[in-house]
Amino acid sequence: MDLGIQDRVAFVTGAAGGIGARAAEMLAEEGALVAIGDINPDAAEAEAARLRDTGFTAIAVQVDVASAASVDQAVAAVSQALAPVDILVNNAGFTRDKRIGRMEESDWDSVVDVVLKGAFLCTKSVLPGMIEKKWGRIVNISSRAYLGNPGQANYSSAKAGLLGLTRSMALENGRYNITVNAVAPGIIDTAAVRNLPHFEKIRTNAEASLPLPRLGRVEDVAAAIVFLASEQAGYITGDVVHVSGGRYG
Numbered sequence: 001m002d003l004g005i006q007d008r009v010a011f012v013t014g015a016a017g018g019i020g021a022r023a024a025e026m027l028a029e030e031g032a033l034v035a036i037g038d039i040n041p042d043a044a045e046a047e048a049a050r051l052r053d054t055g056f057t058a059i060a061v062q063v064d065v066a067s068a069a070s071v072d073q074a075v076a077a078v079s080q081a082l083a084p085v086d087i088l089v090n091n092a093g094f095t096r097d098k099r100i101g102r103m104e105e106s107d108w109d110s111v112v113d114v115v116l117k118g119a120f121l122c123t124k125s126v127l128p129g130m131i132e133k134k135w136g137r138i139v140n141i142s143s144r145a146y147l148g149n150p151g152q153a154n155y156s157s158a159k160a161g162l163l164g165l166t167r168s169m170a171l172e173n174g175r176y177n178i179t180v181n182a183v184a185p186g187i188i189d190t191a192a193v194r195n196l197p198h199f200e201k202i203r204t205n206a207e208a209s210l211p212l213p214r215l216g217r218v219e220d221v222a223a224a225i226v227f228l229a230s231e232q233a234g235y236i237t238g239d240v241v242h243v244s245g246g247r248y249g
């Protein structure tokens, strides 16, 4: 199936590693011109260079998604180097896990600012260009944690909020042929997850209890992102695709 995104410009945030990097690579494999956005410029450049070495068109753009000025600057840089953004993947995010009693205001703000405000700022910045072209795809990377997780009040709230943003943006922008969807991954085997002290327990639990008995792979999530970003997904909007091995609770 031709996904119909040849030469579309894709801006993936937090794409220097993990899920975002694989999503950017798979978008490039489908012919998209990709911008690797990340707060870490060296890692972003290394990832863009890796894609260019494979023959793809890829640039690195430093961005702090929690800053409106930084986001607007990055979106303008993508537009100048490639063309206005057609596909936005709001992927930047991290955890700062603590039970609520020990959670500092800064733990709350840092996670909510990057995950939720970051997606708002990036969406706001790319929308005028998409509206002008009457074509756009926005994919927000939520998490199964939107359903609630002990120790993750900040992360869970931000990821749940992202679904509200997804629905609202889908309702506002359908008339411009812009779709807005979310992907909610379960536990995915990334460096961030492997570095957790109880990684082995997480892996064993997944193998013992999930309907699909393994941890997720970055490819599993990236494939869902790429499909939602495609021409072929043009009649799907405001939806959430769970990539969680069958775990919903």
Ligand SMILES: NC(=O)c1ccc[n+]([C@@H]2O[C@H](COP(=O)([O-])OP(=O)(O)OC[C@H]3O[C@@H](n4cnc5c(N)ncnc54)[C@H](O)[C@@H]3O)[C@@H](O)[C@H]2O)c1
Binding pocket: 013, 014, 015, 016, 017, 018, 019, 020, 037, 038, 039, 040, 063, 064, 065, 066, 091, 092, 093, 094, 114, 141, 142, 143, 144, 184, 185, 186, 187, 188, 189, 190, 191, 192, 193
């Ligand atoms: N790995 C999982 O199990 C899992 C599960 C559910 C959801 N997710 C979500 O998927 C996304 C990617 O996760 P990952 O596991 O690949 O993580 P990762 O740490 O490999 O990648 C996240 C990237 O975001 C970048 N980043 C952090 N703050 C930023 C900022 N302010 N501006 C721009 N970039 C910033 C980091 O530098 C990093 O490269 C995140 O939103 C995460 O919450 C991951």
